[in-house]
Amino acid sequence: MPGKDNQTVLQVTGLSVDFHLGKATVHAIEDVSFDLRTGRTTCFVGESGSGKSVTARAVMNIVEPAVIREGTITLFDLEEGEELNIAALDADGPKIRAVRGARIAMIFQEPMSSLSPVHTIGQQIIEAIMLHQQVDKKEARKRAIDALAAVHIRDPESAVDRYPFEYSGGMRQRAMIAMALACEPDVLIADEPTTALDVTTQAEILKLIRELQDRFGMAVMFITHDMGVVAEVADDVIVMYKGKVVEHGQVVQVFHNPQASYTRQLINASLGLEEAPARPVHGQREKPLISARNVSLNFPPQRSWLGSKGSGVLALDDVSFDLYPGEILGIVGESGSGKTTLGRVLMGRYQPQTGTAHFSDRDGNSRDLTSRDSFRDKQVYREIRMIFQDPNSSLNPRMTVEQIIGEPLTVAGLAKGKDLRERVAKLLSRVGLSPGMMERYPHAFSGGQRQRIGIARAIALDPRVVIADEATSALDGSIRAQILDLLLELRDELDLSIIFIAHDIGVVRYFCDRVAVMNSGKIVETGTAHQICDNPQNDYTRKLIAAVPRPDPLKRKLMPPVAAE
């Protein structure tokens, strides 16, 4: 729709949103102004808490319990030539409800929890259609099926009657998009729509949004913290920091001639990951610490009351690898590739049917991690520790930081009382937290700080191997870099070996010495991080690498190049 392109459809001026917490007032965003134009994508970047999501919600006037203090949000009806100030409307009134879903639609980060678990996909899309279009149920259902077909969901006729939990993550996000676009809105707000997805799925979703934008000519407000994604999809970029817009410009200008120091910081953090130099290979000539050979694990078929179904899932298929002392081994792959299962096998959580995984412990004994007996005396648990993905749910909210970090020490009977406190204090300062924080509970910490607590807990027993399962996936760019640096320091200082399980191949080049790429339970390729990233041999690896967005709008891989202005 070339005629509809590049017209201002939404204009925000001087927007400020406040949270009232008791007597205190927190300014969530202050004096934010921007335009959204048809056919163009405006990216909002910044760390969590910078006000990106609040801005997006303000555009729909759903900010409760916060309030829009001042500013205007003008929505232009391009056909009728009318204007509507959204900021001035009653937040639950008929006028704003006629806008939501019909003229401005929204998709969110968590495709699972953003859809009602107890309604079918179809019911949820049909509801949106019938709210805004004068059609009967049958016609609405037909349109819902069309919408699902438009987002390339296979077999939309039957998919429409399925529940969200029967969809995969990428499918759910497609269904969300179908729902958002069912009424052909002028503005699509996408709030971190790909953050929870694998790189390959992310690439598909980004392409899909672009394709639909070309088709319907809507303006897209795209919120993300990933500079690589920004470089791929943005026409215009707005950088937010602590509730304020610190930079606003066209994508090439923002990336290649950033004005604000905060923008430069964001770009450097992402480039740091991208352009890390090759580093000396660690300890390859020594005897491997863990040596896994031909490990296969078949999850038995689920037993239901109808009897057993299928032949089970082959989670690990003939997996072999070595972990050398002092080495960081990355294990990458999409979700479902078996990488987390592999980590759990090494921790004795599952016993594979075939194969061995020899671990030479501190006393020089060889223990087979595939056998339950190796874990009996708890020695292995002292030497191999884990760090988990979600820093929120991997710390017990009812325990103080002292109790959390001290627990492995107490369980191992290594320290108690004053001695314990001293050791916890040391561990806290080691991971960059103040020992004075010992008495606090996890909720008093930010995501990055919580992950530091998780790391302190992992190194409390002076382990030799740390398995980090997606340890940085839930963190923002700059915080992610800090945590990776902390792990690198600890590796050198404590002579750790790290198995780094990740779906984000972008951090692997920066962080890992060697990488094993997994697909459907198999290791398809192993090599140094640079070799895997720069010269992948396997088709699957190539596909994975190609899907990683690069933080440079002039080197786009997924989208058409930036148009010359």
Add this chain to the structure above:
Amino acid sequence: MTAYILRRLVAIVLTLLALSVVVFVVIQLPPGDFVTSYIARISGSGESIDQATIDALRAQYRLDDPVIVQYWAWLKGMLVGDFGFSFEMKRPVSEIFASRIGNSLAVEMLAVIVMWSVAIPIGIYSAVYQYSIGDYFATIIGFLGLALPNFLFALVLMYISYVWFGVTITGLYSPEYMNAHWSLAKFLDFCSHVWAPVLVISTAGSAQLIRVLRANLLDELNKPYVLTARAKGLKKSKVILRYPARVAMNPLISVVGWVLPTVISSSFVTAIVLNLPTLSPILLRALLSQDMYLAGALILFMGFLTMMGTLISDILLAWVDPRIRLGMAGAN
């Protein structure tokens, strides 16, 4: 689904068998039997009873047979619908059941309906307007309802209605309707009595349900799908009823499971204080007087109701929540 239900039913039968053994053994555990406690009561009131009568009684109730023989006779009887004979009330157990189970069911079902219809709107209000004056009010009343023992509430209610209104609220029927056939007049009389036990029983129950629903709904209200529904353009009140409230309803449905056995057990004290012609006071009396067939049948019946209740709530949950339904079929 049918296979699932069948399997559960088989499990219920097996559990009941096991339960019958336990029940029988437990009832036999206290020293003595019905006749000894009968003698104790007779001599307690100053009369005496001769040995011949005692022997006749023992023979009549077959109390001197080995336990296994007694159990087997009891079980065999039950299989053909004969639940034994109540020594105390001198009537077959099944007859006692028949005369009282209707009352029990009526009182408990009414109480459950009241519980739900009070708890659902208040619970939703409390969650949506968390920390509002209305929420605090509901919370205070709720905790009072929870904290106040049922029997005390019943006594206070009796006192107030007698002193202030001159009405006795014990029983379920006025004396003149006690043995009358059902008629409009009897029904109205029933209504004028039944509100008291229903009020007493449902107060504590709804207080509990309000807390459960409020807590669940508070969790659900912050889920992203609520925002999705609002972003569609739905009205806020509609969003809440259609999405989070529906998901938060699960614990209320599981309540059905424990409501059924309460037909006998929960309103124990209330029923005794208010002198209700329901099953609960009978159970207490039967246990005190070691009236073993009556007590055994009642406890077994309670076990049966518990298991049926659980089954019904499981089926209802599966019907309401697709995650459970499809999970049951082994679909993931």
